[in-house]
Amino acid sequence: xxxxxxxxxxxxxxxxxxxxxxxxxxxxxxxxxxxxxxxxxxxxxxxxxxxxxxxxxxxxxxxxxxxxxxxxxxxxxxxxxxxxxxxxxxxxxxxxxxxxxxxxxxxxxxxxxxxxxxxxxxxxxxxxxxxxxxxxxxxxxxxxxxxxxxxxxxxxxxxxxxxxxxxxxxxxxxxxxxxxxxxxxxxxxxxxxxxxxxxxxxxxxxxxxxxxxxxxxxxxxxxxxxxxxxxxxxxxxxxxxxxxxxxxxxxxxxxxxxxxxxxxxxxxxxxxxxxxxxxxxxxxxxxxxxxxxxxxxxxxxxxxxxxxxxxxxxxxxxxxxxxxxxxxxxxxxxxxxxxxxxxxxxxxxxxxxxxxxxxxxxxxxx
Amino acid sequence: xxxxxxxxxxxxxxxxxxxxxxxxxxxxxxxxxxxxxxxxxxxxxxxxxxxxxxxxxxxxxxxxxxxxxxxxxxxxxxxxxxxxxxxxxxxxxxxxxxxxxxxxxxxxxxx
Numbered sequence: 001x002x003x004x005x006x007x008x009x010x011x012x013x014x015x016x017x018x019x020x021x022x023x024x025x026x027x028x029x030x031x032x033x034x035x036x037x038x039x040x041x042x043x044x045x046x047x048x049x050x051x052x053x054x055x056x057x058x059x060x061x062x063x064x065x066x067x068x069x070x071x072x073x074x075x076x077x078x079x080x081x082x083x084x085x086x087x088x089x090x091x092x093x094x095x096x097x098x099x100x101x102x103x104x105x106x107x108x109x110x111x112x113x114x115x116x117x118x119x120x121x122x123x124x125x126x127x128x129x130x131x132x133x134x135x136x137x138x139x140x141x142x143x144x145x146x147x148x149x150x151x152x153x154x155x156x157x158x159x160x161x162x163x164x165x166x167x168x169x170x171x172x173x174x175x176x177x178x179x180x181x182x183x184x185x186x187x188x189x190x191x192x193x194x195x196x197x198x199x200x201x202x203x204x205x206x207x208x209x210x211x212x213x214x215x216x217x218x219x220x221x222x223x224x225x226x227x228x229x230x231x232x233x234x235x236x237x238x239x240x241x242x243x244x245x246x247x248x249x250x251x252x253x254x255x256x257x258x259x260x261x262x263x264x265x266x267x268x269x270x271x272x273x274x275x276x277x278x279x280x281x282x283x284x285x286x287x288x289x290x291x292x293x294x295x296x297x298x299x300x301x302x303x304x305x306x307x308x309x310x311x312x313x314x315x316x317x318x319x320x321x322x323x324x325x326x327x328x329x330x331x332x333x334x335x336x337x338x339x340x341x342x343x344x345x346x347x348x349x350x351x352x353x354x355x356x357x358x359x360x361x362x363x364x365x366x
Numbered sequence: 367x368x369x370x371x372x373x374x375x376x377x378x379x380x381x382x383x384x385x386x387x388x389x390x391x392x393x394x395x396x397x398x399x400x401x402x403x404x405x406x407x408x409x410x411x412x413x414x415x416x417x418x419x420x421x422x423x424x425x426x427x428x429x430x431x432x433x434x435x436x437x438x439x440x441x442x443x444x445x446x447x448x449x450x451x452x453x454x455x456x457x458x459x460x461x462x463x464x465x466x467x468x469x470x471x472x473x474x475x476x477x
Contacts, residue, residue, distance in 0.1 A: 082410055253387070253388060253389055254389065277419070277448050278416070278418075279420055279449075279453070282388060282420045282422075283420060285388070285418075285419055286388055286421065286422065332425070334421035334424050334425065334457055335420075335421040337421075337456060337457050338420070338421055338453060338457065340455050341456035342456075
């Protein structure tokens with residue numbers, strides 16, 4: 001139905017979309033997720049030609065819509081959009097908001113347009129609001145009217161640009177349930193959303209966008225349960241991280257501790273967890289100290305908000321060697337004993353020319 | 367780390383507060399070495415005010431035990447609790463040192 005090939009969009013030097021290639025088939029519900037400012041809305045706006053792409057092609061049912069001869073108004077009828085801020089006509093009643101498009105653009109009779117509008121208002125649960133004006137409705141009701149207005153144009157696909165992000169939590173559900181219903185009825189939809197549970201439930205396919213590209217795509221089970229890419233994982237699990245680089249044995253342990261404490265405070269981690277984390281970091285640094293005159297160590301603390309787990313990753317340059325191997329340990333194994341007690345999992349890898357040690361902190365220490 | 371000493375029942379009571387870690391352990395080792403060398407070979411280390419200990423601190427305690435052994439002396443620890451107790455548990459230090467629930471109890475264990 002929609003085929004996008006090598007789509008790009010930039011504003012001067014600012015590159016928003018880079019080389020996007022995707023296909024959306026009839027009846028598919030595709031959600032687009034990712035951090036703010038990564039081009040999700042721009043992608044939708046390019047599809048609807050609200051933004052003109054800088055490069056690439058967009059085909060709708062085989063027609064190149066970037067062809068100068070294409071009738072943009074016709075394209076928008078086929079591919080209607082629901083906006084974050086509803087964009088209803090405030091001077092028109094709910095019924096008039098729904099009938100104006102079909103009458104003016106599709107040449108439908110007033111009677112037919114009103115019959116259709118009532119049917120759609122019933123679909124979104126607002127049949128009793130026909131004579132109300134937008135400012136008499138709640139945000140959730142306004143968005144449902146906007147969806148009904150969009151349906152009144154009988155589009156082949158609906159683009160939703162963060163349809164619930166301007167709504168109070170209490171109103172989000174009513175809008176999402178309408179979108180759910182459309183999905184069940186087989187409407188083709190592309191939805192930009194920050195509602196992860198909704199994206200998981202409603203989609204056939206999820207696109208994770210980051211840095212202007214489709215970073216990972218797949219069925220919801222893959223993206224939400226077993227994301228393949230690190231950035232997808234970080235986004236899905238809402239990972240917050242702190243990294244510091246240590247390149248000398250004369251590192252300032254207390255300055256580092258202070259930064260880790262600030263990081264822990266931001267994540268509202270319990271005091272016991274903070275203490276264990278600080279102890280683990282000190283023990284790790286002690287083990288790395290003999291190597292520090294010649295290597296650079298990047299120590300990352302990553303907190304997954306969703307699972308409430310803390311992961312510590314030590315990436316170091318130098319020859320391939322696990323610093324925790326007994327042959328590589330100086331003195332006794334007191335430090336290693338503490339590390340093993342504080343963690344439930346330790347993984348060593350030689351990855352991309354670096355030694356990578358990864359630790360999963362135990363959640364409940366006695 | 368702050369380290370205070372006082373004489374009680376013919377022993378020296380060393381009260382440590384703050385952190386016994388990679389930064390402060392050398393200072394602790396130096397002070398203990400000086401005490402032992404000056405003839406104080408019966409020591410109670412009071413951990414009442416100690417918030418944190420790492421393996422570097424544990425090594426400081428092991429060094430103290432080793433120096434005392436060589437001089438025929440002994441050490442007991444008092445008020446080991448909280449995070450410090452957890453680290454002791456991890457490393458089996460409960461078996462290495464005699465420990466009292468108070469300085470008074472630790473002093474009786476020295477005899």
